Amino acid sequence: MTMELQVLVSKKGTKVVTATDLHQALEMPNHHYSVNVKKWLNDFYDFEDGIRKPVRMQDFAPRKVGDNPILDDYYLSIEFAKKITLYSRSKFKLRFAKWFDRLEMEEGSLRNLSQEQALHLAELTKAMSRVSCQEAAEREHLRTYKSRNEGQANNWWGYRAEVLGYTAEELRDKLRRHGKSAQGKNQRQLLASVDKYELVRAGVIDLFVSIGKTAEYARQMGDLAKSFAKGFALEITDDRDGMDLFSSTANANAFRELQAFMLDAA
Known part of the structure; x- marks a missing residue:
């Protein structure tokens, strides 16, 4: 059974997930984590405001991991996490992409x-x-x-x-x-x-x-x-x-x- 992703709230009130959680949820090999995350942050995506690379402190932000200072982890916006999921080869991509999509819509409903x-x-x-x-x-x-x-x-x-x-x-x-x-x-x-x-x-x-x-x-x-x-x-x-x-x-x-x-x- 696949894991559930935990949604966190940033200091700015933005809902985010962590890169480590997303990588694990998509069941990507652990030893590919560093390579995959580097690719995530440097690839081009079709964001709502145009095709571009993800922007630091807008689409993602560094996350300190206290018990593992060597591990590079990041907070990812819901929109960015959905883009990553759709670009992945995970067999669970459809499930999580739909989940992110629903979360985005529900956030909009709540605001409105x-x-x-x-x-x-x-x-x-x-x-x-x-x-x-x-x-x-x-x-x-x-x-x-x-x-x-x-x-x-x-x-x-x-x-x-x-x-x-x-x-x-x-x-x-x-x-x-x-x-x-x-x-x-x-x-x-x-x-x-x-x-x-x-x-x-x-x-x-x-x-x-x-x-x-x-x-x-x-x-x-x-x-x-x-x-x-x-x-x-x-x-x-x-x-x-x-x-x-x-x-x-x-x-x-x-x-x-x-x-x-x-x-x-x-």
Whole structure:
């Protein structure tokens, strides 16, 4: 199974990937790394602003590798990484080129979020204040994960922790540092004790990933939803005896709001 590429954010707010990660993801021979990267940085590409070589501090920037000062690594812009991928001979080039393309489009959608789309996300945020919705979104995320991994869920919790940005153990440590007991609490209870609005964020992330959005885009939507939840001063309601976000009748309005948001964002 091919690796997932980690998207980083530069000091300027630009989304980037590292040359070492890209080289590994494309499964190029490790001993060709230095030669390949040198070629990447000195070749000509059809950028949006014309055919040219990549520009230092615009398309790429040096990256210091603390534990390996000899290794030359670089931050690559998403556009540049997509060009490299398309020029490569990797058997995974189509997969990653499409992934970069989708990431570029989603970034554009996020920057151009309309008032109507923001309203749809606000309604989804309110729906995610209900525990039934949070759990349903998590189940859908798990179903999507299993469908991508031959029906297996062996590394589900580790994967989801990476997507959300924290592990259950990190949440327990945070509680202990604040003098609170973490004993006997599951991840949802830990989140509620640390920051109840993280439950809303996690639910939105689960839902967006489950419908095919990238983890990076889902996190951005989740962060925005968390801001909405704080602004609304939402209370988290345990309604598990009642509604379910994905049932055919219960809470249908919230699901329609999500569908409308996605149609507008497409």
